[in-house]
Amino acid sequence: MLFSVIYEIxxxxxxxxxxxxxxxxxxxxxxxxxxxxxxxxxxxxxWEEDGKHRKYVAVLNEQQFCEFVTECELLAESIETLxxxxxxxxxxxxxxxILFRCSDCWPNASISASITPLPETGLEELMVIEMGxxxxxxxxxxxxxxxxxxxxxxxxxxxxxxxxxYAKFEATTTKTKGI
Numbered sequence: 001m002l003f004s005v006i007y008e009i010x011x012x013x014x015x016x017x018x019x020x021x022x023x024x025x026x027x028x029x030x031x032x033x034x035x036x037x038x039x040x041x042x043x044x045x046x047w048e049e050d051g052k053h054r055k056y057v058a059v060l061n062e063q064q065f066c067e068f069v070t071e072c073e074l075l076a077e078s079i080e081t082l083x084x085x086x087x088x089x090x091x092x093x094x095x096x097x098i099l100f101r102c103s104d105c106w107p108n109a110s111i112s113a114s115i116t117p118l119p120e121t122g123l124e125e126l127m128v129i130e131m132g133x134x135x136x137x138x139x140x141x142x143x144x145x146x147x148x149x150x151x152x153x154x155x156x157x158x159x160x161x162x163x164x165x166y167a168k169f170e171a172t173t174t175k176t177k178g179i
Contacts, residue, residue, distance in 0.1 A: 018052040029056040074100040076144035
């Protein structure tokens with residue numbers, strides 16, 4: 001599974017340095033917004049003008065995604081979103097998304113990420129189609145609401161789900177061939 005990520009950081013004038021909150025391997029990310037789009041005065045006195053703002057986008061594999069949410073201290077939230085406009089890998093339009101935030105960073109930074117899972121293989125696509133967005137969203141929130149899983153190289157957070165679907169598919173095609 002791949003993940004389309006839109007990662008946003010805002011830091012008040014007297015808060016943390018913005019570089020403390022850059023995504024891991026920042027050179028692999030595309031920066032789409034800078035300080036000219038800082039608009040956080042509504043957060044209160046400490047968030048006056050002259051703060052720092054960054055928005056980055058990337059498509060990450062599962063290993064990179066788990067590293068990203070771990071290093072940036074992001075946790076999934078159960079808040080319904082309106083989706084992402086322009087998520088990488090999704091084409092034009094709005095794609096469904098899951099909100100991740102760093103609650104430990106407040107009040108020195110406001111950090112959030114909109115995540116859209118992208119099936120990478122036919123089995124993953126079949127799994128997503130069969131279970132639907134709402135169920136996939138709930139599964140991802142359950143996996144990432146406390147802390148991200150530690151994955152071994154080549155391991156997937158969806159291995160159990162994909163393997164169960166594959167076994168079901170194999171059983172169905174074996175029955176069909178026997179007819």
